[in-house]
Amino acid sequence: MPNVKVPLPVIRRLPRYYRYISELKNNGTTRISSSQLAAIMGSTPSQVRQDFNCFGGFGQQGVGYSVQLLYEEIQKLLFARQDLRAVLVGTGNLGISMANFVMKENTGVQLVGLFDNDSAVIGNHLFNMKIKSMEEFSDFCRREHVDIIIICTPKEAAQEIAPMILRTGIKGIWNFSHYDFANLDDSLIVENVHLRDNLMALSYRITHSGSGEQ
Amino acid sequence: MPNVKVPLPVIRRLPRYYRYISELKNNGTTRISSSQLAAIMGSTPSQVRQDFNCFGGFGQQGVGYSVQLLYEEIQKLLFARQDLRAVLVGTGNLGISMANFVMKENTGVQLVGLFDNDSAVIGNHLFNMKIKSMEEFSDFCRREHVDIIIICTPKEAAQEIAPMILRTGIKGIWNFSHYDFANLDDSLIVENVHLRDNLMALSYRITHSGSGEQ
DNA sequence: TAGATTGTTAATCGATTAACAATC
């Protein structure tokens, strides 16, 4: 198993490196130093070098980093599999928006199924997919080799879905609900996006400004 | 200025405490210990006590915490101002979804204006608000005492908006774009939600599982 | 060779966890 001990903060920075390095490549920049990259990233040269050295180090002493090589290596890391398959549960306002997002953005994730528990929308078509009922969920995910589930339901629905997930081959959860999947299973990888919490933290920081930093 | 040095991780946990404590209150639970709360939060009793002591400590030695008191105190912290005013820029798919989100969720933030730079949608009505052009932006924000701007535009549009923000009284940015507002002004508080980066980090962790923890 | 810049080890910093005296 490669890179067994890459710290989570480094993983979270990888997509940002990728974005900026893609821009540099499109600019025609061919070479960049850790200091220059740090200035773009808003970090330090040390952090840039430490981060890249988690993957073996892509640079050349005395010279810097080749933009092309950096681009290729980070792309290899982030798009190791081009064919990750995802289903989305909860086709409300947020769900439709996230489905649209995943289809449009180049993230290496392919949306292959939509589910809902509301009989009023089951059977409707969205993005050329028929919205399925939760009764078909487990079978579908096994049959279609689904890797990721995107949860866009209220907390209660998420809680009902949780045990079903364990009966599929699903490996990761992109969770927009307030249900806490953390304790479900150690092998499951959960990425939470808690929009409400996020906005409330912003509110707190505004009303109590002087405390904390970004 | 109160609580001048509350660490950012503590601030980010406050909304979660608030959620769980609200549930406990609705359950009829009147008293809870740091160990019990830690079990719910997925943290440690030490962390719970350290966190609350950033705000003076809400407990009673030998007894624990009063759920009612905790609820009131954290509510006071998070909803210090019930009347934070926000505008949203970029009424595409994501923008409409986030506008809807802010209107429906009880976050203490009120949506008072919608903006776009696309003449095809300017003038349209959404949630009983007329979508305004960016020409009206600065004046509107000053006149209406806007505190928060929600950025749901592509990177290029966000870049154009950035200098305009400085000419208003806006204090915080809820940023869904890939433009980096961090270096704009030290007094501005920025909360980034980078959905694409987030999903890519999840992909990375799935394909390289064995590395990192939630 | 001299200058530049990496890779890597060491130092610092901050957050989390543990320990324990205070006290209900």
Next chain:
DNA sequence: TAGATTGTTAATCGATTAACAATC
């Protein structure tokens, strides 16, 4: 009083930053 549990100080842990030898 004895038991429980906090508030708070100390220890640990991990991430960031600094330093410097290696090397292009």
